[in-house]
Amino acid sequence: MNDTPSPAPLLSEAGWDAQAPADAEDAARLYIELDNWEGPLDLLLDLARRQKVDLRTISILELTDQYLEYIDTAGALKLELAADYLVMAAWLAYLKSALLLPKAEQEDPSPEELALRLQLRLQRLAAMREAAARLMARDRLGRDNFLRGAPEGLRVMKRKAWQCEWFDIVHAYGQVKARTAPVVHMVKDRAVMTLESALSRVSAMLGVAIDWMELRQFLPPHADPQLRRSALASSFAAALELAKQGKADLRQDTAFGPLRLRSAER
Amino acid sequence: MARPDLVRGVEAVLFAATEPMSAQDIAEHLGGEDVTPALRELEAHYKGRGIELVRRGQHWHFQTAADLASLLRREREEVRRLSRAATECLAIVAYHEPVSRAEIESIRGVQTAKGTLDVLMEAGWIRAAGRREVPGRPVIYATTPAFLTHFGLQSRRDLPGLAELRAAGLLDPVEEAMERAMGEREAGRDDAGDDGNIGRTDPNARTAALDNDGESA
Amino acid sequence: MARPDLVRGVEAVLFAATEPMSAQDIAEHLGGEDVTPALRELEAHYKGRGIELVRRGQHWHFQTAADLASLLRREREEVRRLSRAATECLAIVAYHEPVSRAEIESIRGVQTAKGTLDVLMEAGWIRAAGRREVPGRPVIYATTPAFLTHFGLQSRRDLPGLAELRAAGLLDPVEEAMERAMGEREAGRDDAGDDGNIGRTDPNARTAALDNDGESA
Numbered sequence: 157m158n159d160t161p162s163p164a165p166l167l168s169e170a171g172w173d174a175q176a177p178a179d180a181e182d183a184a185r186l187y188i189e190l191d192n193w194e195g196p197l198d199l200l201l202d203l204a205r206r207q208k209v210d211l212r213t214i215s216i217l218e219l220t221d222q223y224l225e226y227i228d229t230a231g232a233l234k235l236e237l238a239a240d241y242l243v244m245a246a247w248l249a250y251l252k253s254a255l256l257l258p259k260a261e262q263e264d265p266s267p268e269e270l271a272l273r274l275q276l277r278l279q280r281l282a283a284m285r286e287a288a289a290r291l292m293a294r295d296r297l298g299r300d301n302f303l304r305g306a307p308e309g310l311r312v313m314k315r316k317a318w319q320c321e322w323f324d325i326v327h328a329y330g331q332v333k334a335r336t337a338p339v340v341h342m343v344k345d346r347a348v349m350t351l352e353s354a355l356s357r358v359s360a361m362l363g364v365a366i367d368w369m370e371l372r373q374f375l376p377p378h379a380d381p382q383l384r385r386s387a388l389a390s391s392f393a394a395a396l397e398l399a400k401q402g403k404a405d406l407r408q409d410t411a412f413g414p415l416r417l418r419s420a421e422r
Numbered sequence: 423m424a425r426p427d428l429v430r431g432v433e434a435v436l437f438a439a440t441e442p443m444s445a446q447d448i449a450e451h452l453g454g455e456d457v458t459p460a461l462r463e464l465e466a467h468y469k470g471r472g473i474e475l476v477r478r479g480q481h482w483h484f485q486t487a488a489d490l491a492s493l494l495r496r497e498r499e500e501v502r503r504l505s506r507a508a509t510e511c512l513a514i515v516a517y518h519e520p521v522s523r524a525e526i527e528s529i530r531g532v533q534t535a536k537g538t539l540d541v542l543m544e545a546g547w548i549r550a551a552g553r554r555e556v557p558g559r560p561v562i563y564a565t566t567p568a569f570l571t572h573f574g575l576q577s578r579r580d581l582p583g584l585a586e587l588r589a590a591g592l593l594d595p596v597e598e599a600m601e602r603a604m605g606e607r608e609a610g611r612d613d614a615g616d617d618g619n620i621g622r623t624d625p626n627a628r629t630a631a632l633d634n635d636g637e638s639a
Numbered sequence: 640m641a642r643p644d645l646v647r648g649v650e651a652v653l654f655a656a657t658e659p660m661s662a663q664d665i666a667e668h669l670g671g672e673d674v675t676p677a678l679r680e681l682e683a684h685y686k687g688r689g690i691e692l693v694r695r696g697q698h699w700h701f702q703t704a705a706d707l708a709s710l711l712r713r714e715r716e717e718v719r720r721l722s723r724a725a726t727e728c729l730a731i732v733a734y735h736e737p738v739s740r741a742e743i744e745s746i747r748g749v750q751t752a753k754g755t756l757d758v759l760m761e762a763g764w765i766r767a768a769g770r771r772e773v774p775g776r777p778v779i780y781a782t783t784p785a786f787l788t789h790f791g792l793q794s795r796r797d798l799p800g801l802a803e804l805r806a807a808g809l810l811d812p813v814e815e816a817m818e819r820a821m822g823e824r825e826a827g828r829d830d831a832g833d834d835g836n837i838g839r840t841d842p843n844a845r846t847a848a849l850d851n852d853g854e855s856a
Contacts, residue, residue: 195750269817272820273817276820277813280813284747287798291726291790294790296791297789301703303700304701307655309656310656
C-alpha cells in the first residue's frame, strides 16, 4: 500500500475505474479532498498509516485529534461533508473526552473498549486493503496469462434415443381401431330406456296412482346414473305424449319446478 | 539450435494468436529476431503429440492432431418418449405394412404431419419401401428389422390380432374409456372432498395432453 | 506413467476447449478413462515452456506463461481496472466467504453501492451462495471457479496471505476479537480468572468452514 492516498478516480461505471486515473495532484488539494476516502473509517486508516506505527500500537487519542483537525480544516474551507464523516467526528470527540475522564466515572462500555473496537476495525480494513492489492497484483488471465486465441472448440452432438414399448404400440393400435370403429358399435351396449318402454311404464304406474306424482317417481329407483338420465328423458317425452292423448294431466307450479302428473281417467 | 527464450516466445505468440501467422508477423512480437529456427524446433517438438504446429503457405498455426479430431466431438443420448401420434403411426405401419401416408391417415382418421413419419425413420423403425403403383405413386412405408429387434418380436405376426386386443379390452372405444375415467374421478371427488381428486385425473389428463400435442411429435 | 495415446488425447481435448475443463469433462471425451495421470504428465511436460498447463479449482486449462505477457499484450485489450470499492469487496468476499453485504459493509465501514457487487457478479467472480439463516435471511456471497481461474489460484487456500491473516485472527469478526482481547485483559488483571478464555472457542468453526469449501469452489 502506498502511504499517500491515490487521487480519487472518476467512476465511469459503478465498480470500474475510468481508464486513465489522474496522476499525482496538488498535495494540498489531496489533503482536503474527502472524496478520496471510502467513508470515515477509510480516512481514519489513512491517517493512522501516516503515524507510521503498527496498527496494534496506534494511539487512538492522537488519531482522534488528527481526524478532528481534518474535519475542522474542511469546515473552514466550507466543504460539504457527508453526514457519516460528521457522525464519526462527533463520536470521536465523545471518545476523546471519555478517555480523558478519571477512570471512576466511566460508563459501560468503557472508553478503552470503544478505542479497542475502533483499533480492531482499522486492523481488519487494513488487512483487506492489503489483501486486495496482493490479489490484484497476481498474474491475471487476460493480462498476464492468455488463453488460446482460436480454440477449435468441443462439440457435443445430441442423438435422440426414441423410447417406445411393445405395449405402447398394441395399445395405440387398439385406440385407433376403437376410435375409428362405426358409431353403432358404441351405442349398442349403452343402457337406455326407449320411448316405448317409458310410455308403457308411465301409463301403467299412472293407472294405480291415487294422487299427483312427480315425474322422478316414475323412474326405476335402482338404475345406474346413465340409465336414470335416459329414463328421465324418455319418461318426460312419454308424459307429454300421454297428455296429448288426453290420458294424463300435467302440472308445474313454477318454471323448472317439479313436473307432476296424474291420470286423466279418474 | 534456437535460443530457448525465443522458442518459448514463439510458442506463446502462436498459441495466443487468433489467426495463422507468418514468420514475419511472429518476429514483430519478438523484437524482429529471425524466428525460423524456433519454428522448426517447435515443429519437431510437437510432432506426434496431441497438438501439432503446421505451416500452410507462409502461415503457421497450432492445431489439434488430425487423427484425434473424433475426440473433439462427443455424442450424448437424449432419451425421448415417442409421441402418441408417432406411436399410432408406427402401430399402423406394423399392422398394415406396406402403407402410404394417405392410408395411415384414413386409418387414424386424422391428418399426419410429415415430421411424425420422419421421427419413426430417424428412430430406425420404419423405412420407405417403394411406391404404390396408383396415381400419384405415393411412397409406402414398412417396418425394419431394427423394429422387430427393439420390440422383441420374431416377426410381425407376433403382434396380437384384433380378437386378442378386444379380449384385453384394448378395443374399448376411447369415449367409453374416458367416461369410465371421468366416473372414477367423480367418485373420487365425492369420497375425498374438494382436494381428493388430485392425482386421480391422470388417465384423462394424459390422454388429453397426448391428443393435443399428438401431431407435434 | 499414463498411456501415450491417452496423454495425446487429453492434450488435444484441452487444447481445443474454449473453457477450462474438469478431469471429468475431459474423461467424457476419452471413453470415461481416468485422465488424472495424463494431466500430471502434461503439467510436468509443459513446465517452463511458453505454454503451461494449470489447474484452477477443479478445472484445467492451457495458458501462456506469465513472464511472456509483454510479448503478447500489445494488441490486447487491457483488463479493465476495478474501482477500489469493488476491489475491496472482492477481497472481503474471497477471504471471508460466504459473506453477506452487511458483513462486507461492517468491515469497510461504509455502505456498498448496489452496482459494486453487480460488477463483481457480472465479471463472474462472485455469486450469490444462498442466504444466511438469521433474521432477514440476507443473501450471502462467495467466489466462483472463474475467480480462481482469473487470479491464477489453484484453490482459495492459495489466496495471498490467507494463512497469516487467519493466524493473526484478522479474519474473525470484531466481536470475537473484542471478547478475546477483553478476556486476555481480565486474565492479566486477576490471574486468569474463570472467564479468561471467552471468545477463544469461535474461530475454529469459521476456519473449518473456510477449509471445507476451499477445494470445492
